[in-house]
Amino acid sequence: MIGRRELFGAAAASVALVKLLDDKAIASTGAMDASKAPEWAQPRGADGRLTRLESLDVESQQDFTLGFRLMQNKTLRSSSNAAFARALAKLGMDPKTPVTAEEVRAIADSEPTINMASKAWLSNQQITWKTLADHFHANSDHYLSELEFGDRSGPGALELNREFDVPAFARHEIHIQPGGYVGDPFAGYLYHYGTNSFYIAVMGHNEQDQVHEGTASRLPIPADGKVRRILDMGCGVGQLTVALQERFPEAEVWGIDVGGPMVRYAHSRASRLGSKANFAQRLAENTGFPDGHFDLVTSYLLHHELPAEVTRKVIAEAARVTRPGGVYYPIDFMSGGVKSPAAYMYNRWWDHRWNNEVWSMEYHSLDFSGEIAKSGFTMPANPVAALPGFGARYAIRTA
């Protein structure tokens, strides 16, 4: 029987259009149609756009951690919130009075119900990652072969660099994902499958990219209607990038990310879906694209994972690569300042500390919209949130 790796290896070798830049970098020109991979090479098939996890057990483990997350949101969080309200009342504190993160921590730390909810959430998150990571690493040959096949697939291009200088700020294990976005060969797989249960429990189903497609459909376009080139900064596994390519099929769409394993997976998945979106391992603060190159520049939940200083640099880079009249629309959380009502502030601090959102408190201390407004953009009033419930920063590049 021909093994999966042998099949992919032979197929890749037969394609002449793979372009090796040097022995440390690879760029695919989109030579192989990954969506034509044989059915048997995908042992458990696909549920629409989502390739099924390749063992029933790991799929069931994820089903459990999703169920636990739903229960947590319904039951444990309710009791935790009630305990928090009781603690505030005991201290005679007005729940609407803005407080700092340090003040709010002191309130919550001594409450066993809050701590049990925190511990249960954390354990479930750890088990989500561990079961996935164990699966991908136990089958590393299989998944590396899949990625290698993806490297040489198309129709979109892929740019990777083995000696890419990943900045320290991007090396944290955000969401406590093992290895974060840069430190695990299968970071893209981990992120994609690990966040599915997050979406279902918090924002709605996204296994078919529903959230990203909705977001792409709501992004505003330049007044002249011209959308020829699009940039998705910090594209992760490329769900928004692909959704943008689908909305604008004639446009040249680029997704860039600091994580090599992330863009590698993004490209592999896009190829499987038949998308011509392009992916490159590049920094959002130094994209390498020409001045005024893009009609639309966006990002999806990037900035709360950046130090404030880097966010300023990314905004400056967005101003440089957005053409006059072009749109810059970075999607991220509403930012709330250094003081907020107690429950809101506690949840924000909690996410920062225990979900390892290392830079989120810096993000929230930043006047994100104000930074954009003073960087060469005009910002129309009352913009629509492309991602409902999140911040709406609709900026038009001034001439």
Place this chain on the structure above:
Amino acid sequence: MAAPDPNRPTYAVDAIPSDVRNGVFLGNPALDNVVTCLIAFGAEVWSTKRRLKVLEALMTKAGVTHEMIEKYVPTAAETAEWEKERDRFIELTLGPLGNDGFRTVGTDFPKHD
């Protein structure tokens, strides 16, 4: 994380590990660990139940219906074997509830003679 084969690049670099695993939420790290164990057990038990559901669905297609499974009466030998297995399972998983330890370990815990 290093690639298993240098000819198979992974594009991964060293990450900065999270210190979240060091956090103790319940006042005693052992209690924290028990919570994690319980959730892990839950994931494993649910995986088993879900696999059984798949098996039942396949068996139904092969002519063994859900009703046949529900109405099945085990033989005497099967009953005896299953009861033995049940008792082993309960002893293993819940038997520790009967542990009668009463003394906190530490320097005052009696030494072996």
